[in-house]
Amino acid sequence: MSGTLEPKVYGWCPGALRPMMSGDGLVVRVRAPLGKLTVNQARGVARLSQDFGNGLLDISARASLQMRGLREDRYEALIEGLRDLGLLDPDAQAEARRNVLLAPFWQDGDDSHAIATDLSAALTAATGLSLPGKFGFAVDCGEAPVLQDTAADIRIERAGGTLNLRADGAETGKPVTRESAVAEALALARWFLQQGGAPEGRGRMHRLIARRGPPTAHAAPMANARFTAKPGAVPAGTLAAMEFGQMPAATLARLADHGALRLTPWRMLLVEGAASLPPLPGLILDAADPRLQVVACTGAPGCLQALSSTRALARQLAPHVPAGTKLHISGCAKGCACPGTAPLTLTATGQDEFSLIRRGTAADQPVKTRLSAAALRAAPELLKEGS
Template sequence: MSIIRGWCPTAWRPMTAGDGLLVRVRPRMGRLHRDAMLALCELAIAQGNGQIDVTNRANLQIRGVSEGGWQMLIAALVALGLVDPDPAREARRMTLAAPCWRPGDDTYRIATELDRRLGELPALPGKFGFAIDAGPAPMLAEAPGDLRVERTAAGRLLLRADGRATGVLLTPGHEVDALIALAKWFVVSGGSAAKRMARHAAPLPDWAKGTERPAPAGPLAEMPGTSWPLAFGRIDAPSFHAMLRRSTATRVRTTPWRALLIEGDHDLAVPDAPVATDACVGAPACPQASVATRALALRLAPFVAGRLHVSGCAKGCARAAPAAVVLTGREGRYDLAFDACAGATPARAALDPAAVLQHFGAS
């Protein structure tokens, strides 16, 4: 049975996994200077197992940290300015900004103001977050976000509570006021028990009700860098460090799409990666998982049309949205479902890896 912890690891509150402690780093605006990224890789090698995950909130998660190593790691991260020295403030930095932001645009303006005013937020559940998606068209629709700033088809900014199809128009210059006010309402109205906005059934306050819809998803805006795909969102710190040292890259941006954006070097030899495949770390690295995930996902991916999701348990940490094909680990075997999320009622149940491969003609 999967354990729903209801919180995400932070730098100050690491989580125990099968391969050691997970220590999460939240780069401001999802962007790191080249030197900071090199230092982060070096810390992952020295204090962890050399592996860094990019999460679906565009955070970086150092894996395999020991209890003793964590003390040295947190001191170094604070010294680098990658972690706030105040644990309470660090826990409130739960803002995902659309990775296409440019200095001075609306996404940058709103996200940086929210960061300055973190002290005005109430105590929110550990997974509660903000998605600032103020580009020409929404690009974070599948990324986690309980309160969303988006743009309408007419170009106006709106505030939408996750789980609601519509939102309310925002007054220019007062977007953060509205975000903080709705976060306070969430807590006062009992939302902390539900933990997420989409699960909170209380009617929104009158001022936050609206009929405005976000603009439909369109082509992604021009990205400020070269996309560097990552198999299952995993950075191998030694090899990435070596690549970065050889390159002319100036900065690295994180994204919620299992990829990085490398700024300043347009001649990179970009690696191949299964970008339409999601798989959590699986067993044995995750104590919640009852099956291995990524080796099977790699073998299966060429035989699956559409999105593939292989989840070690019913929590579906690697992908919250439905996938064309989803395999969910249960008691050491795989349940197979279609156009569903992890944990869905299976079309075929309790398959071993050979049966899964045979079903798709991959054996």
């Protein structure tokens, strides 16, 4: 088979051409061009997941569609299927480089759409640009930014009516135009490498900026814009959340009956042009659904590193999570589903055994240890402040 198989993540994310071995088979991530699946592509991906995988699809925090449970001996056939759908890059390096997240509310031909199209093409064609595996770009040029809480290393966003280029972690940026944005973004990526941002091939922009600050030309003040996505109607269509970021492939195919799909980094899909959607397995359509307050990683048995299952407990605890807060349930201290801090985190330390961390990451010091899943279910008030 082509591609590289690795049992664990070490600073890179799986792609279609670089699959990763997990507890339930190969994991493949499809980075749809501009984060969009046409109706035909969505139906095709659903069919491939059912034919070659376990029929479940995840959406990643960078808006990639993840297929799981794939058998190694069917990998080549899967790749052929993805190629026929127009969802493959020329090679694994180009696939990794074309890490462009486009704000999902774009309209045909607007700044976001035009810049992301050109940036994707430039990154695919770039030579001598060996960026770290997780290094990514956010194109977020709507009226107000919506991706500032989403991980990215180089951002193109609007502030006070002007387009700006910003190195992640910097409070200032550099004004750019629609025409200059792509060249400036690539120049900033090269600056990152020249400044030693990626020793041994790993590193993130915000760490470099914390050490030496942004380039001197980046002096324009930038605004902070917080955005919280909710399921429901938006100008471009309807947003549907996926329970813990996963849905059956059949649901993806059914959604495609209502329009083309845009992948978002919020564990939601935007169905273009749809005024409403029917209830479907794995979807959350009510903005008040308590499951939206919980994030849970794959856990056992799907992940080789998981010490416990996570999602059954997440479902059971969701109604008990205090209003306005967030619970992160992690199968191990790696914290894949929520790399930053969360108000409440349960980190598995054994099968159905968890530590409770307040206002921290999955790896932080717990305030309680050895909590069994049964004890948490029986006394969910353990999650409340001060308990």
